[in-house]
Amino acid sequence: MVFRFSVPREFEEAFAALDQALPTPGSRGAAEAQLYLRFPGLFRLRHMERPRMPISFEMECRPGWWPIIWRLCENLEREACREWLSEHDDQWPAFRQIKEKYGTLKAYLRGNDRMRTLAKAAELCSARTGEVCGASGILRDEHAWVETLCDRCAASKDPWRQSRW
Numbered sequence: 001m002v003f004r005f006s007v008p009r010e011f012e013e014a015f016a017a018l019d020q021a022l023p024t025p026g027s028r029g030a031a032e033a034q035l036y037l038r039f040p041g042l043f044r045l046r047h048m049e050r051p052r053m054p055i056s057f058e059m060e061c062r063p064g065w066w067p068i069i070w071r072l073c074e075n076l077e078r079e080a081c082r083e084w085l086s087e088h089d090d091q092w093p094a095f096r097q098i099k100e101k102y103g104t105l106k107a108y109l110r111g112n113d114r115m116r117t118l119a120k121a122a123e124l125c126s127a128r129t130g131e132v133c134g135a136s137g138i139l140r141d142e143h144a145w146v147e148t149l150c151d152r153c154a155a156s157k158d159p160w161r162q163s164r165w
Ligand SMILES: [Zn+2]
Pocket: 130, 132, 133, 134, 135, 149, 150, 151, 152, 153, 154
């Protein structure tokens, strides 16, 4: 079975041109380091130990979605600035966790309703973006788990399945 989502227009604009003007991550570790350097406030909770939060915060998804995460960070910053927040304010948005779940990107964060709407938009965006390579994809449950892949990755038997993140 194949699922199809449509993304509301206002969200499309917030995530437009995902591949433009974004840094190119060399590896998962490099991608995370770039995010932490550029958006330290958004990731400040990763240093705090909490009962329900892993001690080492990691992006639990594959590289095709890294541009979506980057764009989400930019959108959250813009929204926070529109609220006249400073990065040192406690109300500045902060991620609790970023992960793949049921085939789409889930970004759990501390923030207001509009910020959570942006996270939801990223989720909708991921539902049509291949998690492995970032090409246009669709949500599929053709295997043991649900995942969003482009046609080429879905047909591939490459070992990326063995290391999901
Ligand atoms: Zn692909």
